[in-house]
Structure formats: C-alpha cells, structure tokens
Amino acid sequence: MTAVTDHTDHTDRPEHAGGAAWDDGLIARRAGDQSEDGPRADESAAGSATYDGQLKQRLDALRELVGLSRTRLDGGTLAEAGRVLDEAAARRRLSARHTVVAIAGATGSGKSTLFNSLAGVALSETGLRRPTTSAPIACSWTDGAAGLLDRLGIPGRSRRRPLQGQHGDAALEGLVLVDLPDHDSAAPEHREQVDRVLALVDAVVWVVDPEKYADAMLHERYLRPMAGHAEVMFVVLNQVDRLPGDATEQVLDDLRRLLDEDGIALGEHGEPGATVLPLSALTGEGVGELRDALDQFTAERRAPARRIGADVDAAADRLRPVYAAGRQVGLSEEAREEFADRLADAVGAAAAGQAAERAWARGANKACGTPWLRLWRWYEAQRALASPAPAPVPPAEEEATARQRVEHAVRAVGDAAATGLPAAWGQAVREAATRGAEGLPEALDALAVNPPQGAGHVGQSGAGRPPRPGWWPVAVLVQASMTILQILGGLWLLGQIIGVVPPNLGVPVLMMLAGIVGGPCVEWACRLAAKGPARRYGQDAERRLRDAAAACGRARVLDPVAAELLRYREVREQYVRVAGFSTTGR
Numbered sequence: 001m002t003a004v005t006d007h008t009d010h011t012d013r014p015e016h017a018g019g020a021a022w023d024d025g026l027i028a029r030r031a032g033d034q035s036e037d038g039p040r041a042d043e044s045a046a047g048s049a050t051y052d053g054q055l056k057q058r059l060d061a062l063r064e065l066v067g068l069s070r071t072r073l074d075g076g077t078l079a080e081a082g083r084v085l086d087e088a089a090a091r092r093r094l095s096a097r098h099t100v101v102a103i104a105g106a107t108g109s110g111k112s113t114l115f116n117s118l119a120g121v122a123l124s125e126t127g128l129r130r131p132t133t134s135a136p137i138a139c140s141w142t143d144g145a146a147g148l149l150d151r152l153g154i155p156g157r158s159r160r161r162p163l164q165g166q167h168g169d170a171a172l173e174g175l176v177l178v179d180l181p182d183h184d185s186a187a188p189e190h191r192e193q194v195d196r197v198l199a200l201v202d203a204v205v206w207v208v209d210p211e212k213y214a215d216a217m218l219h220e221r222y223l224r225p226m227a228g229h230a231e232v233m234f235v236v237l238n239q240v241d242r243l244p245g246d247a248t249e250q251v252l253d254d255l256r257r258l259l260d261e262d263g264i265a266l267g268e269h270g271e272p273g274a275t276v277l278p279l280s281a282l283t284g285e286g287v288g289e290l291r292d293a294l295d296q297f298t299a300e301r302r303a304p305a306r307r308i309g310a311d312v313d314a315a316a317d318r319l320r321p322v323y324a325a326g327r328q329v330g331l332s333e334e335a336r337e338e339f340a341d342r343l344a345d346a347v348g349a350a351a352a353g354q355a356a357e358r359a360w361a362r363g364a365n366k367a368c369g370t371p372w373l374r375l376w377r378w379y380e381a382q383r384a385l386a387s388p389a390p391a392p393v394p395p396a397e398e399e400a401t402a403r404q405r406v407e408h409a410v411r412a413v414g415d416a417a418a419t420g421l422p423a424a425w426g427q428a429v430r431e432a433a434t435r436g437a438e439g440l441p442e443a444l445d446a447l448a449v450n451p452p453q454g455a456g457h458v459g460q461s462g463a464g465r466p467p468r469p470g471w472w473p474v475a476v477l478v479q480a481s482m483t484i485l486q487i488l489g490g491l492w493l494l495g496q497i498i499g500v501v502p503p504n505l506g507v508p509v510l511m512m513l514a515g516i517v518g519g520p521c522v523e524w525a526c527r528l529a530a531k532g533p534a535r536r537y538g539q540d541a542e543r544r545l546r547d548a549a550a551a552c553g554r555a556r557v558l559d560p561v562a563a564e565l566l567r568y569r570e571v572r573e574q575y576v577r578v579a580g581f582s583t584t585g586r
Contacts, residue, residue, distance in 0.1 A: 051092065051305050054580070055094045059088055061095045061577035065319075068571045071252055072428050073322060080318055084311045087200065091304050094147045098140070098297040100176045101234075102197055104222075105207035106215060107182040110238040114207055114281035115139070115179040116171075118291060120163030132188065136197055141172045148176060152197055161434045163316075174290065174298045186216055198222075202303040203232035205290075209239045210247075213255050227263035228317070229310040232303050233274040234259055235259060236290060241280040248278050258464030316579040323575040325420050330565060335416035336558065340550040344542075346402045347549040351540025360525050364530035403441045410437040415559045425568045432564040436557040443552050447545065477525045479519060486515030 051059065057470035066081050116122045120138045138149050139160045149159055162172075180197055181190035198204060204226075208218070226233065237255060240248045256266060256276060265273035275293055279286025297303065346351070414433030418426035489511030495501035496508070 019375075022420070027063070038487060048330040051088075051308065055309050055312070057303055057579060058309070059085065060401075061574045062312060062315065065323075065571055065578055068567065068574065072567075073424050073570075077319070077322060077424070081315045083199075084315045087311070088308045090151060091202075091308065094151065095144050096301060096304065097191070098142060098145045098148055098174045098176050099125075099180065099203065099301065099303045100145075100148050100152070100201045101180045101205060101294065101298075101303075102136075102180050102201040102448060103204045104180045104183055104186045104194060104198065104236075106209075106212050106218060109182075109207045109209045109212065110281045111205075111207040112179055112317050114205075114238060114279070114290075115177060117284060117287050118162075118177060119160070123160040123162075134181060134187070136181070138192060141175045141177075145176045152178065152200055153327070154178070166252075172295050172298060174301065175294060179222065183222065183285070184215070202298065202307045203234070205234040205236060205294075207236055207238050208255065210237070210243055213237060213251065214258055219258060223259065223264060224262040227265075228313045229307065230265045230267070230274040231272050231306045232310065233264070234293065235264075235274055236275045236286075236289070237278045238281055238394045239310070239526050240278045240283060241283050252276065252278055265360045265402065312578060313580070316575070319575065320423055320579070322422050323572055325422065325572070327464070329420045331413070331417045335413055338416075339409055339413040339553060339558070340546065342405060342412065343444065343549040343553045345408065346405035346441075347448050347545060347548060348402075349542045349546040352545050353538040354447075355448040355538075356541035357534045357538025361527070361530055362532040364526055364534065402444070405443065406441045407439065409553075410434065410440070413557065414561065417565060425564075427565045429561055429568075432556050432560040435558040440556050443556070444549055447548050448554065462560045475522060479522050482515045482517070482519040482522060485511045485518070487511075489515065 042338055062081055063085055066085065068076050084530035103111045103115050115137070123137060135158060136143075136152065137151070137158045137160065138153050138154045139162050140149070141162055154335055178197060178201060180194050181187075182196045183191060183333060185191055185194075206218075206223070208215075212218070235255070237248075237252060242249075243251060259266060259274065259276070265271070267275050277290055277293070279290055281287060410433050411430075414430040418429040418434065419572060421429060489508040492508035492511070493505070496503050496505070
C-alpha cells in the first residue's frame with residue numbers, strides 16, 4: 001500500500017481563491033460550499049480545541065492586561081502578548097482531535113528521512129543535495145486537519161497521507177506531522193518558514209546528529225528561547241548507527257547536559273519535560289520508540305493547551321520588567337506631608353500666620369493701649385509714610401519664585417510616587433503629576449489673595465477681623481478709667497492754679513500719678529495676656545491656609561497620581577494571574 005498524494009494540477013487555480021481553502025491533500029477539493037468564516041464540516045465533527053479552567057483564566061487575564069496597558073505601553077511591548085492571544089483564539093477554533101508536530105533540524109541531520117520513516121513511505125525528498133527540503137510538507141494520519149494546515153500556510157500540493165496498517169498498535173491517530181526546511185539553511189526564505197511554522201505548531205521534534213548536536217545556532221536561537229516549551233518538545237539523536245560501542249550513551253549524556261544548560265527540563269523519572277531519544281532513521285533503530293511516544297502524546301490531546309500555556313509563560317516572562325516592581329510601591333505619608341509643606345511654603349502659609357498673629361496683637365494694643373501712646377504711634381506712622389520706603393520685591397519675581405516652588409514640589413512628589421515602579425509606569429505617574437500641576441500655581445495664588453476665613457487679611461471688615469476675647473472690654477474700661485483719672489487730676493490742678501478750686505496738691509497729684517502709671521501697666525498686662533491668643537490665632541490662620549493649599553494640591557496632583565498607581569495595581573494583579581503565581585510574588 002502506497003501513500004496517497006495530491007496529484008491535482010494546481011497551477012491554474014489559486015489555493016485560496018475567494019477566501020476558500022483547500023481540504024486535505026487526500027482529496028484536495030475546494031471548500032466553497034461552506035461559509036468563509038464557518039468551520040469545516042470535518043473539523044466541526046472533530047470539535048474545537050478547549051482549554052482548561054486555569055489556562056482560560058490566564059488568557060482572560062492576559063487579554064485584560066493588554067487592554068489596560070494599551071494607553072501606557074507602546075505597541076511593540078505588547079505585540080508578543082497580542083500574538084499569543086490571537087494564536088490561542090485561532091487554535092481554539094480548530095480541531096482538538098489533531099496534534100500538529102513539526103520535525104525540525106539542521107542540514108544533514110536526517111529529519112526528512114525520519115519523516116519518511118514515521119510515515120512508512122518516502123513522502124519528503126531526501127538526498128545529498130543541500131538543502132533538500134525547500135518548503136514544509138505535511139502528513140496527516142486522520143481526516144479533518146485542513147484548517148490546521150491552512151493556518152500553517154501549507155498548500156494542498158504539499159499535504160500527504162501515511163502508509164496505513166504497518167506499525168501495529170501505534171496508530172498515531174490525530175497526528176499531523178510537518179517536515180520543515182533546514183533551520184540553518186543558506187536560503188533566508190527557508191529560515192523564515194521554519195520560524196513561522198514553529199510559532200504555530202503544537203509540538204516540535206528536534207532532530208540532531210552526533211556531529212552538530214552542540215551547534216551554537218541551534219541552542220542559542222531555538223532551544224534556549226524555547227526552554228519553557230519543554231513539555232511539547234522531543235529531542236532525538238539521529239544517526240546513532242554511525243557511533244561505535246558505548247559512544248551513543250556518551251553523546252546522549254552530553255546532549256542532556258547541554259539541554260540542561262539551556263534551561264530545558266527533561267522528562268525523566270515521570271517528571272514533565274522534553275523527551276530525549278536515540279534513534280537511526282536510516283536503519284529504523286529507535287524509530288518505534290519515538291512512534292510510541294508520539295502516539296501516546298497525540299492520544300492525550302493536551303498538546304495545544306500545553307503549547308499555548310508555554311506561550312503565555314514566555315509572554316509573561318517578557319513582560320515581567322514592565323509590570324514587576326522592585327519594591328512596595330505607592331505614595332508614602334511622608335511624601336504627602338512633604339508635598340503639603342512645599343505647597344504651604346509656596347502659598348506663604350507661615351507668613352500669613354505671622355501676619356495674622358501681628359494683626360491680632362495690634363488689635364489688642366489699640367484696644368488696651370493708652371491714648372497718649374496711640375497718639376505717638378500715629379505720629380510715627382505719619383513720619384514713616386513721609387520717608388521713602390524700601391523698594392518692594394517686584395510681583396513678577398515673587399510669582400516666579402512661587403511657581404518654581406510649586407513645580408519643584410510636583411516633581412518631587414511625582415518622583416516619590418514613581419520610585420520602584422517599572423519605567424513605563426513610573427513615567428505615566430510623573431506625567432499624571434505634571435498634568436495635574438497645570439493651573440496649580442494660579443489656584444494657589446487665588447488662595448493667597450482670598451484665603452479661607454480666619455486665615456489672613458486681618459483688619460478688613462467682616463469675617464477677616466480678628467475675634468475679641470471676653471477680657472478686652474474690661475481692659476478697655478480700666479484703661480479709660482486711668483485716662484479719666486489723669487484728666488480729672490490735671491483739671492483739678494489747673495483749677496487750683498487759676499484760683500477756682502481751694503489749694504490741695506496731694507489728691508490731684510496722686511490721681512494724675514495713678515493714671516500715668518496705671519495706663520502703661522494696663523497696656524503691658526494686656527500685651528502679655530494677648531501673646532497666647534495672638535499666637536493661637538496666627539497658628540490657626542496658618543493651618544487653614546495650609547489645609548486649603550493641601551486640598552488644592554490633593555485634588556489636582558495627588559488624586560491623579562493615586563489613580564495612576566491604582567491602575568498599575570490593577571494591571572499588576574492581572575499580570576500575577578497571567579504569570580500563574582499568587583499576589584505575594586514569587
């Protein structure tokens with residue numbers, strides 16, 4: 001019995017005319033009677049691939065992760081994750097009954113010979129000419145794999161069927177074997193085909209020979225990057241018939257050592273990992289063991305899910321620097337307090353508090369001071385107005401200084417919030433702080449001009465006037481009594497001088513002395529009593545203005561920064577689900 005090959009002439013009709021695809025190479029007919037987007041009849045019967053609950057959750061988390069990150073990360077960073085999602089969805093729509101296994105190897109490794117040996121008939125060309133295989137050739141042991149082969153881009157003329165009934169129990173039901181061009185071919189298009197197909201198949205059989213099993217290109221370009229795909233990988237040492245004595249075991253041991261250095265887990269002692277086998281495709285030695293391993297592998301029907309799971313692992317590893325923080329992230333209370341201090345300094349909260357304290361003390365002095373001292377202070381104030389005043393600081397310079405303080409405060413809090421974050425998310429946090437700072441200096445200027453009630457501008461009518469304590473009226477009454485004593489004593493002495501009042505110097509002099517000494521004493525006592533309330537009033541004014549500036553900064557800067565940090569925590573949680581470990585990290 002010979003293999004059935006598609007001999008239909010395809011030169012005058014395209015393989016995908018009008019969006020339709022060829023069926024298996026056994027029949028090579030058009031599927032034009034089906035809708036373009038609908039599944040094939042044979043694949044519908046086979047059923048679509050299904051993923052278990054954990055893998056489905058990881059794919060959903062990866063999809064959510066990509067969606068949340070599109071506005072924060074460039075497309076190149078998310079390209080691999082998007083490709084994994086697309087390929088997972090595409091593979092899920094196709095047959096779950098089939099397992100697509102590629103045979104890959106270097107020039108002269110004998111992979112085409114092994115392909116023919118597994119098929120039981122010469123399907124792939126072999127020979128001394130290199131490269132021999134110029135395009136992928138597929139062999140399907142079961143009907144219904146057309147969609148899978150269409151996905152690989154293998155045309156109908158390159159699809160084959162094996163020789164049936166020659167291998168006992170190893171029926172290889174559901175196996176789709178693909179012979180690839182040489183991965184080290186001198187033709188660039190051959191290497192491109194290898195890379196493209198390897199990204200789509202469910203599993204791969206790497207064929208190495210005793211001469212090139214340690215080839216740096218194989219290990220560095222393929223095996224090492226695919227270390228996470230060990231469960232869907234076979235590594236066979238071909239051409240063992242050329243090795244004398246126990247050299248086969250020595251080469252196998254060295255091959256296992258190299259695979260271990262590549263990070264590839266080996267499926268030994270019942271543990272999951274890559275299967276390593278020695279064989280000779282030319283003599284048939286060991287080919288039966290590989291056929292049995294492939295038969296068991298395809299019978300499990302878990303290769304597509306394992307491959308997608310390994311792809312998700314690889315995507316998570318590539319995205320780890322983008323999502324994994326080096327430390328506990330967030331805006332500390334210390335950073336918040338420092339930001340509030342800087343804004344309070346920019347808005348002049350301390351100066352406003354000191355001004356409020358001085359205004360309260362002046363009010364106390366005015367209310368409780370002697371009229372003669374008040375008259376003298378008025379005179380001094382008039383003289384001060386007449387003398388030239390020192391040049392004030394230009395408003396433009398004050399505004400520039402305040403703006404610089406605000407910008408410095410925003411940069412500092414942005415840097416503090418971004419500390420420990422991956423670069424992209426740290427930049428997003430800083431940009432959120434910078435955007436929130438737009439208009440913040442103007443808002444703080446408005447607070448300085450119109451401070452909260454009791455926070456400054458004391459002396460104005462209305463709510464800005466400092467409150468008066470209950471002892472002020474008593475002090476005013478006592479000070480007025482001292483003034484009246486001075487006036488009455490003076491008038492009494494004047495009456496004695498002009499002869500209106502009988503002479504009596506003792507009483508009026510005592511009255512005047514009591515008023516002259518008592519007035520300053522009352523003022524001094526009131527000044528001492530006013531220090532505590534004035535200080536508390538100034539502190540309260542400073543606190544109000546500080547709280548108002550902090551609230552303005554919180555609404556404009558801290559809240560957007562906190563929202564960005566919350567977004568990072570959300571994507572971090574999704575990344576943890578994608579990576580498949582708990583939120584506590586590895």
